[in-house]
Amino acid sequence: MKKLGFDPQIYIEEQSKYILERVNDYDKLYLEFGGKLIGDKHAKRVLPGFDEDAKIKLLQRLKDQAEIIICVYAGDIERNKIRGDYGITYDMEILRLIDELREYELAVNSVVITRYNGQPSTKLFINKLERRDIKVYKHSAIEDYPANIDKIVSPEGFGRNEYIPTTKPIVVVTAPGAGSGKLATCLNQLYHENLQGRSADYSKFETFPVWNVPLKHPLNIAYEAATVDLKDVNMIDSFHYEKYKKVAVNYNRDIETFPVIKRIIERITGKESVFQSPTDMGVNRVGFGIIDDEVVQEASKQEIIRRYFATENDFKKGVVEEEILNRMKLIMEELELKQEDRVPVAPARKYAEKHRDSTDNSELPAVIAFELTDDQVITGRTSNLMDSCSAAILNSIKTLANISDDILLLSPVILETIQKLKVNDLNSRLTALNANEVLIALAISAVTNPTAQLAYEQLSRLEGVQAHSTVMLNKDDEQTLRKLGIDVSCDPVYPSENLYYL
Template identity: 75%
Template sequence: MRKQGFDPQKYIDEQSKYILERVNHFDKLYLEFGGKLIGDKHAKRVLPGFDEDAKIKLLQKLKDKTEIIITVYSGDIERNKIRGDYGITYDMDVFRQIDELRGFGLSVNSVVITRFNNEHSTNVFISKLERRNIKVYTHKSIPGYPSEVDKIVSEEGYGMNPYVETTKPIVVITAPGPNSGKLATCLNQLYHEHKLGTQAGYSKFETFPVWNIPLKHPLNVAYEAATVDLKDVNMMDYFHYDAYKEVSVNYNRDLEMFPVVKRSIEKITGKASIYQSPTDMGVNRVGFGITDDAVIQEASKQEIIRRNFSTECDYKKGLIDQEVVSRMKLIMEELALKKEDRIPVVPARTYAEKLKENSATKEMPAVMAFELNDGTVITGRSSNLMDSCSAAILNAIKYIANIGDEIFLLSPAIIETMKDLKKDKLHSKITTLNANEVLIALTIGAVTNPTAQLAVEKLHELTGVQAHSTVMLNKDDEQILKRLGIDVTSDPVYPSENLYYM
């Protein structure tokens, strides 16, 4: 059992109380939610004990007072931008979010398409939403946004975009990812609300960086690592210090935008803003849920190492440039971290090197190592039957269930039949079984094999396992590991010299 360093209930109680206090300042509060509203895996990794659905459970407590608007940038739909943690496009993620929010009993008001310019794919997306009775609003780009405040806060700016009709005192604005137009949507709503005579306000709920811990605390540095491609940099909130002589932490984009946001709010409302700093504008209380700082620091360092591996793999795939890799390297050096500080890395590489010595090929053998929750390291390697991910999963659950190595969980006959299907009927060039196929075979076998059934029952104990692969994984294996709750990293090495493989 891994150590916990965060009290989720204390956090939810503190956070809900603080949001309600903020609501009391206004007739209606537009609350911009940064980060993930559901399934915040980053927060769960760096704050052991954090409930990844804490935000949504918080909103559940306030559901009678809350409705939700989802914003998505039309350009992200046009280029089929992928949400990495789920491996789905942003338009599909909007559907997923609506389903999940409804499942939690929350009211989804509408979807706002931002910076819309009548793009074809976006129009198809709008049609799909409207034919499922989801209200859709489109907002055009505003010339001069965000700096030309006088033009933006006018009938030629926010005035030309439609008002989203809302009825509840808390309106949450969320999105599939960054730069989706959440802030612009909030300010657009404020403009129309005040024209209608409603005293509406704006606040931001951003979990990271944590404003009331030190700037260079590993938890805040881990946020920089997580947003290294966005070039986010944590900084002291100098507006807050000037106003209150109190040190707090924010990040560069919020600090750069604060004067503009403040001026926009003041022009909309016609009176001085109640906010003197970006920290004032936020409602985040996550720092008050920390119960063991040493645990949080270690977890954050491990997250930085994970992000470093991810960055190197993205560079290998051509998704980012060298500047991002260099910046990630500086973050690692800042905390004196090495890749080998991640426990499963060395066992995986050592086993792979041993296999390579006895191999006639030049390719790096595919090996995966699992660090189980009791500290035991289990490895698995690719063979002509299954890939390394599948082997590691089977070896791990056999260990957890105290099943001997000599006992087969899968019948060789079933494996060969599945391989023949892939080769002869599906015409696949890669016939080794991947993790998804192996787990399906295992659950089918469990119907008649009590040992396989015992192994299946232990799959849930893989949640929280740390894994490392000596080669980059295919998307199917990557998603299976994520669904099992396994945190995986990979060396930036392709599993073969083939340019295309399935």
């Protein structure tokens, strides 16, 4: 059983209370939500015990007082930007997010297309939303934003953009990713609310970095690792220290833009801002939920190593430049971390070396190692019949169910029949069965085979498993492992010489 370092109940109580205190002095609070609103797996990994849906459950508590605006940058739709964890484009992510919010009975006010200039793919997306009765607003780019305050806070700036009518005191502004225009949307709304004589305020809900833990705490360094491609750097909030003589942690972009944002808010409202620092603007209370700092530090270090492997993979694929990889190496060195400090790395590599075909001096076979939550390490390797993920999953659930390694959960005849269908009838060039295909076979077998049923019942126990593969996984296996709650890292090695069929 893994140790817990975070109490989600303390966090939700503290957080909801603080947000309500912030909104009490105004007619309306525009709350910019950074990070993932639903399924915050980064927070779950670095804060053992954190509920990945804590933010949405927090909003569910406030559902009678809150509604949601979703922002998306038109340019991200045009270039089909992908959300990495789900492997879907930003426009599809918005549709998924709306469905999820509705399941939580949260009111979705509208979708705002930011920096819109009539882009063709964005027009099609707008049509799709409007024909499903979802309100869409379009905001154009403002020249010299955010520096040219005179133009921004004028009829030619925010005045040109549409006002979004809202009815509840808390308006959450969220997005599928960074750079979507959340802040500009909030400020645009403040401008129009002020013109209509209403008292409105802005606050930011950004989980990381955690302002009330030390700057070089592994938890905050893990945030730098997670945003290494954005070049975010944690810093001491100099404005906060100058005003209150207290140390608070923020990140470079917020600190750099704070004076400008403060002046924009003061120009809109016509009075001095209550915010004396970027930390003042925040409402995040996640630091108060930490109950075991040592556990959080270790989990954060493990996340940094996992992120390092992810960056190596992205560099190999040509997604990031060498500068980003070098930055990740510096983060690893800063905490004196090694790849092998991630438990499943060494067993996976050792097992692959053991099964290298010495007769033809071939490359290492594809192997994946699972570190189960009881600290056992289970391996699996690719064969002619199934890939390494499939093998490791079957081996792991057999271990968890105390089923002898000699007992077959799935008949080879059945697997071979599925493989023939896949290759001969569906014309797949990937012959080995992937994890999704093997899990379907297991589910069917469980209906008539009590042993398979016993193993099938162990799948839920794979949540929280740490895994490492000696080769980069295909998207199908990555998504299957993610859905099972398995955190995987990979060596930056392609599984074959093929350029497309990996």
